[in-house]
Amino acid sequence: MTGPADEYVSHADLGGTLGHGPVVPEPEGELFHHAWEPRVLALNVVAGATGKWHTDISRSYRERLPDYADLSYYEVWLAGLERVLVGRGLVTDEELDAGHALVPPIEIAGVLAADRVADALAAGRPAEREPSHPARFAVGDRVRTRAGRVDHHTRLPGYVAGRVGTVERVHGAHVFPDTHAHDLGEQPEWLYTVVFDAIDLWDDAAPGQTVSVDAWEPYLSPVEGTS
Amino acid sequence: MDVRVRALETLLTEKGYIDPAALDEVIDAYQTRIGPRNGARVVARAWVDPDFATWLRTDANAAIASLGYGGRQGEHMVALEQTDDTHHMVVCTLCSCYPWPVLGLPPTWYKSAPYRSRVVRDPHGVLADFGVALPDDIGVRVWDSTAEIRYLVIPQRPAGTDGWSEEQLARLVTRDSMIGVGLPLDPSTFDDVEVTA
Numbered sequence: 230m231t232g233p234a235d236e237y238v239s240h241a242d243l244g245g246t247l248g249h250g251p252v253v254p255e256p257e258g259e260l261f262h263h264a265w266e267p268r269v270l271a272l273n274v275v276a277g278a279t280g281k282w283h284t285d286i287s288r289s290y291r292e293r294l295p296d297y298a299d300l301s302y303y304e305v306w307l308a309g310l311e312r313v314l315v316g317r318g319l320v321t322d323e324e325l326d327a328g329h330a331l332v333p334p335i336e337i338a339g340v341l342a343a344d345r346v347a348d349a350l351a352a353g354r355p356a357e358r359e360p361s362h363p364a365r366f367a368v369g370d371r372v373r374t375r376a377g378r379v380d381h382h383t384r385l386p387g388y389v390a391g392r393v394g395t396v397e398r399v400h401g402a403h404v405f406p407d408t409h410a411h412d413l414g415e416q417p418e419w420l421y422t423v424v425f426d427a428i429d430l431w432d433d434a435a436p437g438q439t440v441s442v443d444a445w446e447p448y449l450s451p452v453e454g455t456s
Numbered sequence: 457m458d459v460r461v462r463a464l465e466t467l468l469t470e471k472g473y474i475d476p477a478a479l480d481e482v483i484d485a486y487q488t489r490i491g492p493r494n495g496a497r498v499v500a501r502a503w504v505d506p507d508f509a510t511w512l513r514t515d516a517n518a519a520i521a522s523l524g525y526g527g528r529q530g531e532h533m534v535a536l537e538q539t540d541d542t543h544h545m546v547v548c549t550l551c552s553c554y555p556w557p558v559l560g561l562p563p564t565w566y567k568s569a570p571y572r573s574r575v576v577r578d579p580h581g582v583l584a585d586f587g588v589a590l591p592d593d594i595g596v597r598v599w600d601s602t603a604e605i606r607y608l609v610i611p612q613r614p615a616g617t618d619g620w621s622e623e624q625l626a627r628l629v630t631r632d633s634m635i636g637v638g639l640p641l642d643p644s645t646f647d648d649v650e651v652t653a
Contacts, residue, residue: 244549244576244600249569252585257492257631260561265461270486270561271479272464274528279473284604288551302552302567307461320467328463330470343477350485353527356604384602386549388576400532403603420603427598431577437595440576443603 237380240297241288245388245431266303273310278349280338281317285410289382290316358417360402364446365419370396371452372423374444382410385448389440392429393452397441398422405445419446491560492631494525495608498558499634500626502535503613512610513537520558520608530557530606536599537610538636543594544609545582545636547575548601555606559634566635576600586637609636616643 243249261267277287291309294300300308314320324331341349366372376391384406402417409415424441427434468474498520502509511519516533520526526533533555536544548554549572554562565571575582579596583589590596599607611633617625620643627646632638 239550241550243569243573244547246569246573249573252565252568252570252574252582252637254586254632254637255563255565257563259563260487262564263457265457267483267487268461268465268479271482272461272468272474274482275474275478276468291551298569302564304457307457307464311464314468319473320471324467324471325464328466330467334471334473337473340473340475341478342475343481346478346481347485349528350482350490351527353529353531355531357532384550386600386602388549398534400603400605403532406603420605422599422605424597427577434577435580435596437593438579438598439595440598440600442600443605445603 237293237382239292239382240294241292242387244386261303263303265307269303269307269310273306274350275341275346276310276314278339278341279319281319281335282313283409284354285382285404285406286317286412287313288406289410292382356403357401358404358415360417360419364399366396366399366421366446366449366451368396368399372396372421372449373452374423375448375450379407381407383407383448385444386442388430389423389425389442389444392425394423394425394429394441396421397424400443403445405447407445407447420444421446421449423449486556486561490557492558492634493626494523494560495555495558495631495634496626496629497523497622498525498535498608499610499629500622502610503617503625504622509537509610516608525557527557529553530555532605533558533608534605535608535610536597536636538612540612541595543590543596543636544607545575545579545596545598546601546607546609547572547598549573549576550600550602553601553604553606555608558608559631563631583637586632588638609634611640614640614643 290313291305294308318335373393374389400420403420404415405418422441423444424439427438427440469476502512512535516535520533552562552567576598579598628640630638633640
């Protein structure tokens with residue numbers, strides 16, 4: 230599951246799909262619903278410090294879980310972590326079943342020590358990089374998003390695919406998930422906020438409604454009459 | 457699930473990949489230090505200090521960092537100001553991207569299919585699920601967090617709060633109002649604060 234697959238299917242692209250029922254609000258202090266949930270959160274954060282994967286790879290493993298739709302979000306995080314640990318060679322399926330180490334560990338970048346956690350959380354992992362070329366689009370440009378499906382991880386939601394919108398912000402060059410998730414390098418690309426009139430996305434949109442996504446330059450092509 | 461999670465924790469510890477004490481540190485951080493009260497402080501500062509509000513508009517990362525917040529899942533912040541004409545709402549339709557340093561961990565609904573699927577298509581219907589009705593003539597703008605930009609909604613300061621301190625104002629700022637699915641609390645319900653307007 231590490232390289233681009235012929236049949237890459239994400240089960241996470243939910244925008245605009247119907248039939249999921251009402252939203253159930255939740256009080257502000259209610260963070261977890263089972264004792265194991267905070268452990269899963271923390272395992273994801275701490276195991277990520279091994280340096281054997283990064284956010285784009287985690288997301289790619291999570292969105293490909295075949296039973297994604299049936300899992301709660303922390304169940305997705307647990308199953309995704311198990312899969313990425315196996316996929317990156319840190320543990321084996323037999324070890325997951327046994328709940329114990331059966332083979333020697335592989336080399337990792339480092340172990341996040343308890344007294345380094347606060348610093349690590351405060352540092353984060355910025356995604357902006359030096360651009361390799363000037364931005365192709367400017368604020369106000371009309372652009373069309375890529376249409377059709379792709380056989381790899383991507384961050385262009387299906388509901389805006391092939392639609393025309395307007396560049397509203399230029400964010401600089403950011404790590405490109407489509408390559409980064411497949412060990413093909415960061416390949417930084419310009420990132421734009423592109424805004425769409427909702428009526429161009431949905432027949433039943435309310436007047437005055439707009440929707441924006443953050444889209445990398447390779448997702449966009451110029452619309453005639455601009456740039 | 458408990459058994460499965462414990463088994464994974466044991467396995468990763470035996471392999472030497474994790475320090476189990478670090479897990480407790482992470483949980484403690486998000487239960488005690490990193491939550492929506494941070495964002496409420498940012499909003500309250502913007503309400504009382506026009507220079508800070510301008511800074512937030514032009515360089516949200518720096519403005520938020522000046523209050524001590526930043527880092528994981530908030531590396532690239534953008535602030536969205538609610539106005540009489542535009543109501544902002546934030547979602548991540550593809551996963552659960554959320555500004556952790558200022559809002560903490562996302563609530564369950566934010567990560568769940570009903571919200572992620574519907575808010576981009578029927579924002580007024582979603583607002584109704586939260587008991588919020590907006591004027592008909594207001595434009596709704598939904599921001600889908602598809603990259604590493606993280607959005608913090610700055611609600612409008614409620615009327616009737618003249619003379620309130622920053623700390624008092626912060627109590628009006630709910631988590632939901634900083635995602636765009638709610639409004640600040642009604643100041644008249646706080647009877648320990650003298651309402652001057």
